[in-house]
Amino acid sequence: MFLAEKGLSIPTTELSLIKGEHKTPEHRARNSRGQVPVLALDDGTYISETVSICRYLEALHPDPPLFGVGAKGQALVDMAIRRIEFVVMQPAGHYWVHAHPLTARLVSQYKDYGESNRAHYEKALAWVDDELAGRDFISGDAFTMADICALTTIDFAAWIGLAVPPECGRVNAWHARVSARPGAQA
Numbered sequence: 119m120f121l122a123e124k125g126l127s128i129p130t131t132e133l134s135l136i137k138g139e140h141k142t143p144e145h146r147a148r149n150s151r152g153q154v155p156v157l158a159l160d161d162g163t164y165i166s167e168t169v170s171i172c173r174y175l176e177a178l179h180p181d182p183p184l185f186g187v188g189a190k191g192q193a194l195v196d197m198a199i200r201r202i203e204f205v206v207m208q209p210a211g212h213y214w215v216h217a218h219p220l221t222a223r224l225v226s227q228y229k230d231y232g233e234s235n236r237a238h239y240e241k242a243l244a245w246v247d248d249e250l251a252g253r254d255f256i257s258g259d260a261f262t263m264a265d266i267c268a269l270t271t272i273d274f275a276a277w278i279g280l281a282v283p284p285e286c287g288r289v290n291a292w293h294a295r296v297s298a299r300p301g302a303q304a
C-alpha cells in the first residue's frame with residue numbers, strides 16, 4: 119500500500135511461509151529474524167522491518183509525504199505509528215500466537231492468555247475511536263503511514279477473528295474511507 123500511495127514499483131520475490139522458505143540459512147542471512155518483508159539494496163544491504171523499509175523509501179521519494187512534514191509533523195506520525203504497533207497490534211499478535219488454531223502447530227499456546235487479548239484489542243480500538251474524534255486520519259488531517267499501519271493491523275485482526283466492534287463508529291467510518299483509497303487495493 120505504501121508503494122502504491124507513492125506511485126512506486128519495485129521488483130519483488132515471494133517466499134513461501136508454508137514451505138518455511140523464510141527460515142532457511144539463505145534468508146536468515148538477509149534477515150536474522152527469519153521474517154518477511156526484506157528490502158534488498160543494490161549495494162548488498164538488507165533492510166527489514168516494514169516501517170523501516172518504508173521510512174527509507176520515504177527519504178528517497180519524499181512526495182507525497184507519508185511520514186509527516188517538519189519536526190512536529192514527523193514526530194506526531196512517529197508517535198501514532200508506535201502506538202498502533204504497541205497498543206493495537208500487540209494484543210492482536212498475542213491472540214494470533216496463543217489463541218488461533220492456525221498457529222497451534224507452531225508454538226506452545228496459552229489459550230486463556232490468548233483469549234484474554236480480545237478484550238485488550240477491543241479496548242485499544244475504543245482508544246483509537248476516541249483519537250479519531252474531529253480528525254479524518256489516525257495522525258491528523260493527512261493520510262500517513264500511521265493509517266497504513268492501522269489499516270493492515272485491523273484487517274489482519276479481522277481475518278483472525280477480531281472484528282471492529284460496531285460501537286467504534288469512528289473507526290468503522292475511517293476504515294471505510296481508507297479502504298476506498300486506490301492504494302488499499304495493492
Ligand SMILES: N[C@@H](CCC(=O)N[C@@H](CS)C(=O)NCC(=O)O)C(=O)O
Nearest residue numbers: 135140152153154155166167168169
Ligand atoms: N516487525 C516485523 C514483523 C514481520 C512479520 O511478522 N512478518 C511475518 C509475515 S507478515 C513473518 O515473517 N512471519 C513468520 C515468522 O515470524 O516466522 C515487520 O514489521 O516487518
